[in-house]
Amino acid sequence: MSSSSRTSTVLTAAAVTVLGGLVAYAVYFDYKRRNDSDFRKKLRKEKKKVTKQTQQAQAAADAASEVSAAAIKDALLKIREEEIPPTPDEKEGYFMMQVQIGDQLVQKGPSFYLPAACAFFRALRVYPSPVEFIMMVQSTLPAPIFKIFMELVNTDVASRVEGYYDHFPPKRMNVSIHASEPEGDKPAKKILIAAKDFEAGDIIYTESPFVVALDADLEGKGTHCSYCFRRIEEGQSFVAEADKLGAVFCSTDCQTKANLDWNNMLFGREPVLPPELDPSVVGNPTDSDGREAAQTAYVKWLKAKARQPNVLGARFVAKQIAHETSKLVKGKDNALQAEAALLADGGELYSVSDHMERLRFVEGNVTDEEVKLLQAVFGAALPGLEQSVNEERLAVLVGKMAYNAIGITPDGGRDDKSVSDARPEDQERTRTPQGTQRQLGSGLYLVSSYLAHSCDPSTRPSFVVGSNELQLFATRPLKKGEELTIAYVDVAQHADESAEAARRRRRVELARGWKFKCECERCLAEAVQDVEKEDAELGVDKDGAKVEQVMRHEKLPGAGMGVD
Numbered sequence: 098m099s100s101s102s103r104t105s106t107v108l109t110a111a112a113v114t115v116l117g118g119l120v121a122y123a124v125y126f127d128y129k130r131r132n133d134s135d136f137r138k139k140l141r142k143e144k145k146k147v148t149k150q151t152q153q154a155q156a157a158a159d160a161a162s163e164v165s166a167a168a169i170k171d172a173l174l175k176i177r178e179e180e181i182p183p184t185p186d187e188k189e190g191y192f193m194m195q196v197q198i199g200d201q202l203v204q205k206g207p208s209f210y211l212p213a214a215c216a217f218f219r220a221l222r223v224y225p226s227p228v229e230f231i232m233m234v235q236s237t238l239p240a241p242i243f244k245i246f247m248e249l250v251n252t253d254v255a256s257r258v259e260g261y262y263d264h265f266p267p268k269r270m271n272v273s274i275h276a277s278e279p280e281g282d283k284p285a286k287k288i289l290i291a292a293k294d295f296e297a298g299d300i301i302y303t304e305s306p307f308v309v310a311l312d313a314d315l316e317g318k319g320t321h322c323s324y325c326f327r328r329i330e331e332g333q334s335f336v337a338e339a340d341k342l343g344a345v346f347c348s349t350d351c352q353t354k355a356n357l358d359w360n361n362m363l364f365g366r367e368p369v370l371p372p373e374l375d376p377s378v379v380g381n382p383t384d385s386d387g388r389e390a391a392q393t394a395y396v397k398w399l400k401a402k403a404r405q406p407n408v409l410g411a412r413f414v415a416k417q418i419a420h421e422t423s424k425l426v427k428g429k430d431n432a433l434q435a436e437a438a439l440l441a442d443g444g445e446l447y448s449v450s451d452h453m454e455r456l457r458f459v460e461g462n463v464t465d466e467e468v469k470l471l472q473a474v475f476g477a478a479l480p481g482l483e484q485s486v487n488e489e490r491l492a493v494l495v496g497k498m499a500y501n502a503i504g505i506t507p508d509g510g511r512d513d514k515s516v517s518d519a520r521p522e523d524q525e526r527t528r529t530p531q532g533t534q535r536q537l538g539s540g541l542y543l544v545s546s547y548l549a550h551s552c553d554p555s556t557r558p559s560f561v562v563g564s565n566e567l568q569l570f571a572t573r574p575l576k577k578g579e580e581l582t583i584a585y586v587d588v589a590q591h592a593d594e595s596a597e598a599a600r601r602r603r604r605v606e607l608a609r610g611w612k613f614k615c616e617c618e619r620c621l622a623e624a625v626q627d628v629e630k631e632d633a634e635l636g637v638d639k640d641g642a643k644v645e646q647v648m649r650h651e652k653l654p655g656a657g658m659g660v661d
């Protein structure tokens with residue numbers, strides 16, 4: 098790899114990792130930069146000073162000493178143990194201080210290059226536009242110090258990428274993820290395995306959904322809670338007048354949680370930043386008329402054209418922003434921070450985007466119209482947030498929802514849905530052994546997304562009655578290390594079909610819905626007379642799912658928001 102392409106990989110990878118959790122902070126920072134002239138002046142002064150001092154140091158820099166990989170790792174471990182200042186104001190002060198310290202150390206000669214690079218790395222950790230900061234120090238720091246700085250960034254990114262599956266899923270869930278090596282152009286395959294022995298009928302884990310959506314015909318109908326899917330008795334519902342989608346909740350608790358997660362951002366009028374933050378930021382953006390107009394237009398589109406993955410995708414972005422925003426206020430009873438801590442052991446290292454970017458997907462169905470309407474909703478809630486979505490990112494996100502969402506069927510699900518006469522490949526589907534027809538809605542379960550399909554599955558998902566919490570049951574005794582599978586489709590042989598017809602039905606459904614040819618043991622064991630004919634019927638010859646490169650190249654929100 099050439100050094101310039103390596104640098105750009107590093108730049109974007111750093112951006113992914115660092116920025117993953119910083120959209121909200123970036124927006125806040127940008128606000129400050131635009132509205133506070135003192136702050137702008139301070140940043141400009143710092144930039145000039147760094148330029149001048151580092152030019153002087155340039156000559157001495159050429160004789161820099163090499164820093165070993167072990168020293169870089171050591172320094173990184175120490176920095177990681179340091180707490181990141183929680184509030185935006187404290188972050189800003191910390192950033193200024195680290196840049197100043199770095200400046201001074203640069204002057205002291207080669208033996209201070211590592212500490213100088215560390216100071217700039219500390220500054221990067223709290224800067225909302227990492228790409229921009231890296232470019233700024235690239236043009237101002239002497240080359241040897243920039244090299245050490247980039248080694249810190251690189252080592253940080255690599256260890257986060259490699260260490261992810263040591264922390265996720267959390268140990269309490271009794272499962273772990275095994276990633277095979279990539280083969281040729283095939284990405285690494287990841288499977289979920291048992292972390293201990295189980296008896297048939299044991300509950301392996303329970304998992305709450307990250308986002309959910311009721312089926313379109315139930316949303317706003319008043320029969321089920323839009324958040325937990327519980328059946329609502331007449332007269333027991335809670336609704337918000339402002340909400341154009343008309344979500345109905347079974348309790349104020351569910352309403353509060355939904356508002357916190359996504360509902361206020363997408364369909365409400367309350368400020369989206371916590372009141373503890375700068376009051377001018379909190380007060381300003383709640384442009385009620387602007388929000389109402391943007392939400393009305395978006396809801397009109399949702400009702401006419403949206404499919405469930407689009408709804409899940411929008412809710413996901415809103416919740417991701419809520420997660421990031423919640424990090425800005427520490428030390429209070431914070432449900433989103435608690436959820437982040439539950440998602441991965443040592444959770445503070447990883448953000449919602451870390452969990453998301455490793456999931457498989459097929460391209461989502463997204464139009465320019467949808468992107469613009471959604472951008473308007475986010476932008477009206479807080480100017481700057483419109484950058485949270487663009488067509489490419491939304492298409493991947495919606496594709497991930499379509500590919501990974503699990504059909505939610507509390508109590509066996511519903512039986513009142515009209516039968517779709519669309520072609521199998523055009524029908525909306527989620528992964529559920531009961532059949533999409535029976536689901537009340539669907540949800541994204543971050544751990545269960547890793548469950549592969551088998552026509553003779555080792556586990557089965559079930560839902561606590563009156564809730565969308567997923568319980569994964571062992572269907573047979575399982576040994577530690579054994580793969581956990583579920584049935585994505587109805588794998589039973591119906592009374593009116595032959596074994597061969599049942600095999601064809603489920604394999605066609607998998608091929609058309611999930612773009613892969615099933616390689617489970619039952620399929621391999623069942624002899625087929627004419628393999629070529631079956632292949633032609635399936636219409637896929639290789640797995641059509643994609644996985645993002647975790648170190649990927651892309652322009653991220655916040656990249657244009659730094660120092661003037």
Ligand SMILES: C[S@@+](CC[C@H](N)C(=O)[O-])C[C@H]1O[C@@H](n2cnc3c(N)ncnc32)[C@H](O)[C@@H]1O
Pocket residue numbers: 285286287288456457500501546547548549550551611612613614615616617640642
């Ligand atoms: C939702 S993902 C499950 C996690 C996935 N194994 C991974 O590597 O990220 C579904 C994908 O897993 C693979 N898969 C799952 N079950 C399979 C099966 N029975 N036969 C072949 N591939 C399967 C296919 O690549 C499919 O696109």
